[in-house]
Amino acid sequence: MNAVIKMRIGVFDSGLGGLTVLEALIKKNPQNEYVYFGDTLNIPYGDKSKEELLKLSSKIVKFLESKKVDIIVIACGTLSSNVYSELDDLTTTPIYDILSPTREFLENQKLNNLAVIATEMTIKSGVFGSDIISIACPKIVPLIEAGKSDSEEMQKVLEGYLKDKNIDNLVLGCTHYPLVKEQIKKIKPNINFIDMGEILAENLKIEPSKYQLDLYFSSLNETIKSLVANMFKDYKIEERRL
Ligand code: DGL
Numbered sequence: 283m284n285a286v287i288k289m290r291i292g293v294f295d296s297g298l299g300g301l302t303v304l305e306a307l308i309k310k311n312p313q314n315e316y317v318y319f320g321d322t323l324n325i326p327y328g329d330k331s332k333e334e335l336l337k338l339s340s341k342i343v344k345f346l347e348s349k350k351v352d353i354i355v356i357a358c359g360t361l362s363s364n365v366y367s368e369l370d371d372l373t374t375t376p377i378y379d380i381l382s383p384t385r386e387f388l389e390n391q392k393l394n395n396l397a398v399i400a401t402e403m404t405i406k407s408g409v410f411g412s413d414i415i416s417i418a419c420p421k422i423v424p425l426i427e428a429g430k431s432d433s434e435e436m437q438k439v440l441e442g443y444l445k446d447k448n449i450d451n452l453v454l455g456c457t458h459y460p461l462v463k464e465q466i467k468k469i470k471p472n473i474n475f476i477d478m479g480e481i482l483a484e485n486l487k488i489e490p491s492k493y494q495l496d497l498y499f500s501s502l503n504e505t506i507k508s509l510v511a512n513m514f515k516d517y518k519i520e521e522r523r524l
Contacts, residue, residue: 292346292375292390294319294339296327297427299358299458303380303479304413306318307355310483318350323424327360328456330402332500335403343373356380356439358398359456359478381409383485384478388414393451393474399443400455401521410455419443437469443467451476480492498522 291311297320304318309409319342321327326337335350339361346354354370354377356362362379370377388396388410397415405418421439430436444466453476454460460477467473498507502521510519 288313288315289353290317290349292349293321293327293487294321294342294354294499295356295358295457296320297325297423297455297458298359298461299423302457302477303355303357303482306477306479306483307486310472311486317328317346317351320343322427323358324395325427326420326464328403328420328423330360332364333496334366335361338349339365339369340372342367343375343377345474347373347375348396351375353378353481357457357479358515361402363404363409365434375441378482378486380478380482381455384453384455384476384483385410386485387476388453388480391397395448395450396453396484397447397451398453398455399459400453404455410453414453415447417443417447419456419459422462423456426458426461436465441449441469454478461499496520500524 291307292312293300293307293316300318300320304316308316321338321342323339332479336345343354352375354373356366356377356379359380366379385424397417397419398410399419401423402418402420405416409486410416425431425433425439449470451474455478457479460479463475497510497519498515500523501522502519507519510517
């Protein structure tokens, strides 16, 4: 039997988009506990100023801390590209942005006709560099949140953004966009999607030092202590007679 160590992972986004990241994380790490926060009252984030983004997301980070999570995943491209370092400074909980694993992935690939679609603030941040076709798509998120992913209106909006572009590989630079993959495929049937949630889930390394480990032995000696020190980074060890 394999022992399973559980972690509590906090995941958040402006709304429904982060659920695509959560889904990928759960698929890869089903043994963990998850807490999700979607800021559906304040969505969309994609056109908000840095100050507004920081104000809203700071509160969510504090909320997740109060839920005693071990790590936090910012499942939002807009926040990751604009306020990651500020959020990192705000908390002692290890915090991961959604963009870095995808940027690293792209650096190691030679992909032709590569484009990224994302919110205005993500595109404006220049986080994906200049060697990529960059398209800001402010109309997609409000339609998804309004339950109109499968509507004619959505199809028209997507056509407006994508139809006349020569794209073979498309980075879904906003975590909402995996929810309209099928609709994009109707316009570009052979397109290859680069999904940030899937790449993050593939790459997320949970550091052993983040586990809380309390060890008890009814008789403790130096052999046990040195063995434990070789095996674990962070722990408390105690002799306890029952
Ligand atoms: N899902 C978010 C992102 O990845 C934010 C979209 C929005 O609220 O505009 O950028």
